[in-house]
Amino acid sequence: MSGMKPKHQRLVLLVIAVAALIGAGLLAAWALRNQASYFYVPSDIVAEPPAPDKAVRLGGMVQVGSIKTADDGVTVHFVVSDGKVTVPVVYAGIVPDLFVEGSGVVAEGKMGTDGTFVASNLLAKHDENYMPRELDDMTDAQARATVSETSE
Amino acid sequence: MIMHIFANPKRFLGLATWLTPLLLVVGLVLTAGALTYGLFFAPADRLMGDTVRILYIHVPSAWLGMGGWTTIAIASLVELVWRHPLATIAARAAALPGAVFTAICLITGSIWGRPTWGTWWVWDGRLTSMLILLFLYFGYIALAGAVNREGASSRIPAIFGIVGAINIPIINRSVVWWNSLHQPPSITMGKSAIDPAFLWPLLIAMLGFSCIFGGVILARMRAILADIQTEARLRRKALSA
Structure with missing residues (x-):
């Protein structure tokens, strides 16, 4: 030097x-x-189940066709998937506007002993796609095709 | 050497005198156009509805919040290696606008998060690293101010500027490395998951914000140079009196 x-x-x-x-x-x-990481995906939860009293966050996609509202009108059952495994979730309360099937969700809560995740709070996760409302007139399959075209 | 051309304050001032108003005017026109279009004429999002319009302020602010620190880091590098006095001034000038844009990004993001995610704030990787960026700006501004008043070496803020730059790639990668509530990047190398109806006003807003940012930095550099000149003149007067 x-x-x-x-x-x-x-x-x-x-x-x-x-x-x-x-x-x-x-x-x-x-x-x-x-x-x-802000949340665990279903694969993490299944591979290493958290202790029943430990508060964790579970994130993934709300499986299409899985949202079922109970008779009381506030309890919803749905299934969170990461494409490999699924975890059933139960939540009682007001869901965010963006909570829809096929969209991302982060559930805060605890793993129940029966393998159902008991959520105390739900956060909707937006994905990276931005679409004008006109696409709403398309069928779901068409919209999905458009979304995957533009995101490729 | 191109560096030496701009290291000369006189030449810099000759350039900045006409470039400052040009950047500010072009930036204001582009920003006003893009925001008017984005807020009133661009379509609503399929899922988010009208709240998507905050995109046109949030994304350009995030871009310049990170751009501000990148400016500080590059100017600090030039200062440490080539000892250019103008580089020091450029780094000082970029700090406050960078901090303001970072704050705008955090505030608009929070307002956007409430209706979209269902929360004002979460401690995920993206939000936390962006908040750290704001604190780094505060640290830099305080440090540069202290050096200015107390007369310590200006290399101390320069080293801080370079060390702090490690946060920039962390912000950028935070949504890829870690599960986060914030979505992954929509615009990556040549690909976009944003419909063209949203993308064009966004890109023009980013260009407009960037021009304003450049104009503000040049104006602040001129102000700092004028300050230094006044001080030198006062000192000379005091000595001759």
Whole structure:
């Protein structure tokens, strides 16, 4: 380094420092990969069931055709899927506007002993697709085809 | 060397004198057009309805909140390696507008989250890393202010600016690395999951916001340079008196 101009020395030093910083950041992100996730997907819940009294969040897609409102009008049963496994969920309360079948949901609650997830709060998860309302006139299958076309 | 051309404050001022109003006017026209179209004429979203219109403010603000820190980091690098005094001034000038856009992003996101997700705030990866960005701005502004008043080395904020830049790729990747309530990116390399009816006003709003941001930074740089000149002149006067 002694033959280099001072500004080149500083450049080399800074590049090494930035590389070390990025390495440290990546390591930290890697170490946090489980803890920093906002929710568990059904596969996580089935692989490692949480203790019955532990509050967890379960996230995934509301399976099409699975929403059933009980006779009392406020209790809903539905199934959350991650494409591999499914977990049945029960929730009593007002559901968010975006809570629809085939859309994302995050349920906060506890795993019941009978394998049903008892949710105390529901959050709707919007996906990355933005569609004008005119597409509402299409059938569901057409809308889905349009969505997958534009997202590819 | 292109760097040396712009390192000369006189040449910079010659450029900034006409570029500042140009950027501000073009930016205001583009932003006004895009927001008028986005708020009143663009279609409502299939699921979110009219709340989707907040997109035209939220996304450009997020873009510039992150762009502001990227500016600070690049200017800090130039300051540390090439010792350009204008780089220091550019980094100082970018901090406050960057912080303002980050705050707008967080506030509009919160207002959007209430009807869409059913909550004002969650501690997921994207929201948390964006809040950290706002705190980093506060830290940078306080540090640069202290250095200015107390007369310590201006390299201290520059190092802070470079270290803090590690948060930018974390914000960007947070929705990919970790499960989050915030949706994954809609616009990725050459692909868009946003219908063209929403996408065009959004892209124009982003361009308009960016022009305003550039104009504000240039105006602030000119103000800082004028401050330095006034101080130097006062000092000379005090010495000769």
